[in-house]
Amino acid sequence: MEGKNNKGHFEKFLISPITISLLATVISVLIGLVLGGIILAVCNMEQLIPGLGTIMTGGIRLTGGVKAMARFCYYAMPLIMCGLSLGFAFKTGTLNIGASGQYWVGAFAAIIVASAGYNTFGSFTWVIAVLAAAVAGAVWALIPGILNAYRNVNIIISGIMMNYIGTYMVSILIKNVKLVYEADQSRTLSIPEGTILPKLGLDKLLPSSGAGANAGILIAIALGCVMYFIVNKTILGYELKTCGFNREAARYAGISEKRSVVLSMVIAGALAGVGGALVYLSSTGNRLPITDTVSGIGFTGIAVALLGMMNPLGIILAGFFVSYLNVGGANLQMFGFSSEIVEVILAVIIFSCAFAPKIKDGYYTMINKLFQEKEVEHTQEQIKGVKK
Numbered sequence: 001m002e003g004k005n006n007k008g009h010f011e012k013f014l015i016s017p018i019t020i021s022l023l024a025t026v027i028s029v030l031i032g033l034v035l036g037g038i039i040l041a042v043c044n045m046e047q048l049i050p051g052l053g054t055i056m057t058g059g060i061r062l063t064g065g066v067k068a069m070a071r072f073c074y075y076a077m078p079l080i081m082c083g084l085s086l087g088f089a090f091k092t093g094t095l096n097i098g099a100s101g102q103y104w105v106g107a108f109a110a111i112i113v114a115s116a117g118y119n120t121f122g123s124f125t126w127v128i129a130v131l132a133a134a135v136a137g138a139v140w141a142l143i144p145g146i147l148n149a150y151r152n153v154n155i156i157i158s159g160i161m162m163n164y165i166g167t168y169m170v171s172i173l174i175k176n177v178k179l180v181y182e183a184d185q186s187r188t189l190s191i192p193e194g195t196i197l198p199k200l201g202l203d204k205l206l207p208s209s210g211a212g213a214n215a216g217i218l219i220a221i222a223l224g225c226v227m228y229f230i231v232n233k234t235i236l237g238y239e240l241k242t243c244g245f246n247r248e249a250a251r252y253a254g255i256s257e258k259r260s261v262v263l264s265m266v267i268a269g270a271l272a273g274v275g276g277a278l279v280y281l282s283s284t285g286n287r288l289p290i291t292d293t294v295s296g297i298g299f300t301g302i303a304v305a306l307l308g309m310m311n312p313l314g315i316i317l318a319g320f321f322v323s324y325l326n327v328g329g330a331n332l333q334m335f336g337f338s339s340e341i342v343e344v345i346l347a348v349i350i351f352s353c354a355f356a357p358k359i360k361d362g363y364y365t366m367i368n369k370l371f372q373e374k375e376v377e378h379t380q381e382q383i384k385g386v387k388k
Helices: 002-014 018-045 045-057 066-091 098-149 155-176 213-233 237-245 249-252 257-280 297-305 314-330 339-351 356-387
Strands: none
Touching: 018 045, 018 098, 018 257, 018 297, 018 314, 018 356, 045 314, 045 339, 066 098, 066 213, 066 237, 066 257, 066 297, 066 339, 098 155, 098 257, 098 297, 213 237, 213 257, 213 314, 237 249, 249 257, 257 297, 297 314, 297 339
């Protein structure tokens, strides 16, 4: 009887959603790496092994290990936050395509507060700056949320438009706000030294020559855990997910679909805004540039969210993995490859994720068949034992 129970627990583990999702993700990653290896071979067969090895090791061998790990943490912060923004909105039935704009206005708000508030808030200025970034991102996401909830405006179109409006607006403000822009209008000012995120000893554990590991990565991980708790363990999360699955059913159950759409976008926008703050408050050398190109970090967040199967905890791991690929890919030029090959590999991985439902169905069928065959064999052995 004990063996049967153990087998039952093992079977539940094999067919659990977490196991199946993890397997589908691993298969997608392997497909992407194989196709990436083929691309590397076509580009430069002689450097295939060192190039592929650099991607696989994340550049650890070339950058001294600890320094590479510090860079993983630094580049993972915005990826995790934008991935959480996309993933949370998706869980509630909306697609926050405007994460890039929310990230950008959040970064600007953080720099403004950090520059203006240091004399008032002192060493706690970074906390106020992060909160200001969250508010700015939330407000920027509130607009498409309200338009979709109350006017049925396509949230993808409004989100894309808000990306461009946010980018151009921030560039204009940088030129005119003397607080963050030098008189010669050559570059943005650095934020005061006392307003950067605390290191919490991570700079000693993972030393880096530039912006590296700091409290920002811990904040990103903590917010991922909070989002997981909200989505899966709270009444609010249940209402938002119900609205995402079926708005008509949610309305019938007494859940306000309009409130759910707006609230989910506000939370998603706040997450993206915090992502911008964590990056630009990491060091005094980070400067918010004037640009006419929408930041790609929000769109990379889509890839992170898909790779993490829209699960907040999975998104945290996916953010580190994409950061790992990017750090390794940055060293490909040493072997005559373009660093953009990593983007191609990541795109293939995301395309492979589209087959995740088929992978899950095939895996589930295989496991069920396997246990059915074992059950038949066990029954036949029992019958033979009785006959003897």
